[in-house]
Amino acid sequence: MAQMALPHPLPAEYARTVADRFRLLGDPTRLMLMDLLRDGERSVGTLAADLGCTQANASKHLGLLADGGLLIRRREGLHCFYRVADESVFELCDSVCASVLSHLDARVDALRAAATSGS
């Protein structure tokens, strides 16, 4: 919540760091994994099953998310449980979703207007 403003001529190093985080969120599979973890921690196998993807694939994505600090890993015997490190990620996703939808609405309206005036 407590926002930290970015320096204004944005240094390349900052840009790279922030871009890395955005790119980490820029994959549908990873977003769906994050969403499945909304309700609490889950093991790799059950996540892969729910997603209908390979265990290896789920493991790789979960590893990336954990390395990026978005997930926290907890081992317990054979199983490995992941949980979200910071719930605020979902606010981020919601905000992006709202922004994208409003943009799409505007496009639809523009197309409608063009259609009525055009032909």
Added chain:
Amino acid sequence: MAQMALPHPLPAEYARTVADRFRLLGDPTRLMLMDLLRDGERSVGTLAADLGCTQANASKHLGLLADGGLLIRRREGLHCFYRVADESVFELCDSVCASVLSHLDARVDALRAAATSGS
């Protein structure tokens, strides 16, 4: 500001749409272009010069950002001016930056603790 919550078992189509937007922000050059546009609209040439990149490269990235709805294009004679479509993008970036930095801080602390206890 008015958040729109995502549906909870996140459908693949939603995931793809949101991921696309995140991936659009997941490039350092594009982030620096967005940052240069904080102060107001700018032409392609001046942006490329400030960034120290090719005009063609800047044009391509600006086009992608405009197609994605993050920028708005305005032609005036030979020049083409871009401006940010929605200032809330910067809150997004600030939020991500804060989150990343706090994660890095945690890593540094962990390394410090390991160093003092380890050797």
Added chain:
DNA sequence: TAACTGTGTAACTGGCTGGTTATATAGTTG
């Protein structure tokens, strides 16, 4: 008209990356 300028775009290339398959590793159970 002919140069010149600002911008977009096509073609190409090197590198990154998501997915799969197979295997390695660690823990469990008989």
Added chain:
DNA sequence: CAACTATATAACCAGCCAGTTACACAGTTA
């Protein structure tokens, strides 16, 4: 011990993508 289970990882491949170069397309100016 051997078989089995859950996870991670290595190797590989196909597709995407950022950057460059060259060029096409306005729009301006002489």
